[in-house]
Amino acid sequence: MSEQHEGEVLAVPKVRTDPGREAIKAILADPEGTVIGLDFDGTIAPIVPDPERAHVDPAAVAALSRLGALVKAVVVITGRPVRTAVRLGGFRDHDGLRQMTVLGQYGVERWDAADDRFSGQPEPPEIAEVEAALPDLLAQLGLSGARTEHKGRAIGVHTRELPDPGGAFTELLPALSELATAHGLRLEPGKYVLEIRAAGSDKGDALRDFASEVKARQIIFIGDDLGDLPAFDAVRDLRDQGTPGLLICSASDEQDALADHADLIATGPSGVAAWLTELADALDQQG
């Protein structure tokens, strides 16, 4: 971790790379050109056993509500169905989020707060075939207790609530991979979840398209899990093309794949909320 540089405003936690420090300078100089992209679960919403009980850290909502008025755009990019993320996030309830966008199911679904409109794509028939095959497959493996989550274009199989979440995950991985392939679908692994989903978009595609649409001059992306790696790649590509970008990892004991690629490490959703608050404070202070 490098030392603090003179004049560095956002110190907690510290930016540890030169591209990250360049991005911070550009963001502070031109907040109106900055897009803040965020993952949902594990980044602004603490991980909980029941996916339906996830909620956004109130400090993150408060910070994003302030930042919404200061930056070009705030966009949440999630593997969740867009309607679920908007509902669990309570994003309709905050005046400061009136310009927010949520991109669901890795970018194929969209909600814009400005007009409160949802758009998406139909569920492919292969998802129903997988859903029908799952009970027998889980029973054969002695894992009938695994929670399944039907998301429209995807079905998630969760192992977090099983007696041995890691062992169950490892056992399910090849079986679900085979099932996905047999139905022309893809397997998306996450934190104690294996998701069989339709191909079509990843978070990198979603972030690239959104950044281009709103003509972002700087980008921040904050994520915690494997599904966020394509968005990290997108920010690095944009950086190579001259758009400053800041990559933040919401760190946890469960997943460290993003940490090596991040300019800054935050300690889970509470650390992310603290950093967003610090960014809002810094932008407010400079008027």
Ligand SMILES: O=P(O)(O)OC[C@H]1O[C@H](O[C@H]2O[C@H](CO)[C@@H](O)[C@H](O)[C@H]2O)[C@H](O)[C@@H](O)[C@@H]1O
């Ligand atoms: O792209 P994300 O917003 O990070 O969504 C990824 C998956 O998040 C959810 O699962 C994760 O969070 C749950 C609630 O905290 C937790 O119980 C589970 O173990 C985690 O994997 C969600 O349920 C999935 O559909 C998302 O794909």
